[in-house]
């Protein structure tokens with residue numbers, strides 16, 4: 001339950017709590033329940049769905065088409081997340097260790113891209129990786145290649161797009177947890193004979209685990225769900241989960257199947273939120289949690305995580 | 315052994331060490347030798363460079379000038395993890411994600427000791443600091459004093475040549491502080507490791523140390539036993555920093571054969587003793603601790619020997635002692651501390667009472683006027 005700061009007047013408190021619960025109920029719980037309901041209904045000839053209970057939609061998901069989509073999506077999301085983590089960690093580390101007066105500006109550089117519509121940014125990527133794009137022109141000018149590399153409309157293009165779009169979601173929670181790390185602990189580790197690598201492994205890494213898990217969640221889940229990046233950069237060839245769900249609702253008019261696929265995605269999200277909670281509990285004792293608020297101040301990490309993919313789509 | 319610490323080969327030696335941060339000097343020219351097994355305290359006001367000395371010894375800072383020798387070996391450029399020196403940090407810096415046991419075992423694991431050895435040594439050290447029952451707890455589940463013990467255990471388990479402690483008690487309340495002072499002192503005697511301890515509390519420094527180094531503005535102003543520092547301050551800074559002291563203006567009038575002088579002190583002729591050399595006509599300061607002064611009510615005074623006359627401004631009763639603030643007829647204000655005389659319970663000091671003031675001959679400290 002959200003704990004209000006100050007705990008001032010109980011009327012205000014009650015008001016705040018009811019607004020929060022109303023908001024949660026109306027915009028998170030109800031739609032989710034509706035989705036769950038639709039996912040166990042049958043498909044209608046004329047209507048989007050008819051009120052007849054069935055598990056057929058889920059059974060259909062077990063078929064080769066969906067499993068293929070799921071496998072491709074998970075694989076791509078996994079590698080995007082991995083690369084975001086490997087690139088984002090040193091990045092976040094250096095921001096967090098920069099002089100305090102520099103940090104806000106460096107963070108601003110991470111956030112600035114959000115000020116541009118992400119659809120436009122994705123189209124802009126074509127200017128870079130397209131056949132006549134900057135990368136190809138540079139490589140040809142340098143004489144490294146004779147003909148343009150085919151990057152557009154491949155899995156690799158989608159991977160580049162996802163990594164580029166979602167990197168800030170990795171950097172911000174990582175920054176928050178690295179910045180909070182007490183540097184005295186690293187001094188203590190070195191004092192006790194740990195070289196910098198082992199100090200990183202034994203101290204920095206475990207203590208920033210909540211940030212790592214939060215960042216991975218915030219990259220992995222949207223990269224499963226975002227549909228415009230694969231559609232713009234990957235063409236229609238390889239369907240991914242987001243596109244699959246979108247198509248069920250908007251093209252195939254098969255709402256129940258789309259809902260079932262969504263439900264599976266939501267389940268994955270809940271599982272990962274649980275993982276995040278576990279990792280924060282392990283590192284507990286440090287009161288404030290990562291960017292997500294975490295369990296320390298009574299916020300619900302799942303809800304916030306669930307909001308962020310939408311932010312990415314904006 | 316500890317009576318003549320400097321004559322034993324030093325475990326750590328700082329030779330002409332200076333440290334600059336940009337253009338500001340944190341340390342000027344530090345020469346310091348610490349004997350094996352010694353308990354040395356760095357005492358000084360905030361910002362005088364105590365922590366800087368520790369960080370130079372532990373290797374987190376490197377000196378701008380000079381060199382450091384650990385057990386005879388030059389460690390000026392060695393990384394912290396390569397020095398057989400451990401630190402008890404001011405805020406303990408316990409690893410929050412590890413149990414007490416894992417915290418203490420950390421150093422041995424880094425040295426890749428065998429499992430059996432780690433287990434033996436960790437349990438032995440935890441027993442020593444009375445923490446064996448809480449070995450599975452996380453640091454946040456411990457009280458301040460318990461965290462303190464773990465921090466010490468985590469350091470001494472490695473058998474360092476030198477243990478550095480930077481104001482380890484500053485987060486503890488008064489009572490616990492006193493208790494930990496005793497515990498640490500006992501521990502140090504038992505294990506025989508050399509301790510370099512930092513504090514800005516002079517009582518703490520005196521209670522615990524074999525030797526105290528009094529610092530100011532990046533310099534060591536005096537180094538010696540607690541008693542030497544208190545009774546024989548070498549300069550006015552040290553005299554003022556450790557406890558209350560009265561400073562009288564004087565001029566040497568003549569030098570007697572036996573290391574004694576005659577001097578005009580606050581307008582009266584006195585005989586002074588000093589190991590220092592002065593010449594006739596030299597202006598000097600005469601330093602007297604409040605408790606070295608003897609106050610007589612004027613009508614009780616035998617009026618022999620050397621004494622001042624004055625008047626009581628205020629008498630502050632403090633239980634076993636009474637602090638007397640008084641003004642000499644020369645106008646100088648002094649402070650004296652008298653024990654209550656149990657044979658003479660009626661004695662009472664009231665503002666306005668005329669008094670005669672003297673001291674035990676030879677207890678005065680005479681410094682030249684420049685010794686700021």
Ligand SMILES: Nc1ncnc2c1ncn2[C@@H]1O[C@H](COP(=O)(O)OP(=O)(O)OP(=O)(O)O)[C@@H](O)[C@H]1O
Nearest residue numbers: 335339340358359360361362363364365366367514
């Ligand atoms: N990293 C640094 N950069 C610049 N100046 C520093 C740095 N560390 C210390 N100083 C300066 O060096 C001087 C000595 O600092 P130090 O921390 O050694 O003092 P200290 O005696 O430990 O004081 P305290 O009792 O307050 O802990 C101070 O004037 C301080 O401002």
Ligand SMILES: [Mg+2]
Nearest residue numbers: 364365366480
């Ligand atoms: Mg300090």
